[in-house]
Amino acid sequence: MKKLCVITLTGWLLTIGNQLMAQCSLCTKTAQQLGEGPAKGLNNGILMxxxxxLAIIGFLAFRWWQSNKQA
Structure with missing residues (x-):
């Protein structure tokens, strides 16, 4: 089961990695006015x-899973 989850997650990340856009409608309009270079920087900043x-939530979920697995 663990292998299946890892393979599924990896495949999902590889398929959407190039198309990942983290901009709301307001940010998209602002980015369109800035040009291509600053728009990519804005998108990268939003993703960062x-x-x-998400990393904190993932860490907490992993710790919770580990503690329940041992019990």
Whole structure:
């Protein structure tokens, strides 16, 4: 089961990795006005800001899973 989850997650990340857009409608309009270079920087900044809370949630979920697995 663990292998299946890892393979599924890896495949999913590889298929959407190039198409990943983390912009709301307001950010998209702002990015269109800035041009291509700054728009990519804005998108990367949004993705970086999203990584921290997701990493924390993932870490907490992993610790919870480990503690329940041992019990």
């Amino acid at each position: 800001l999203a990584v921290t809370p």
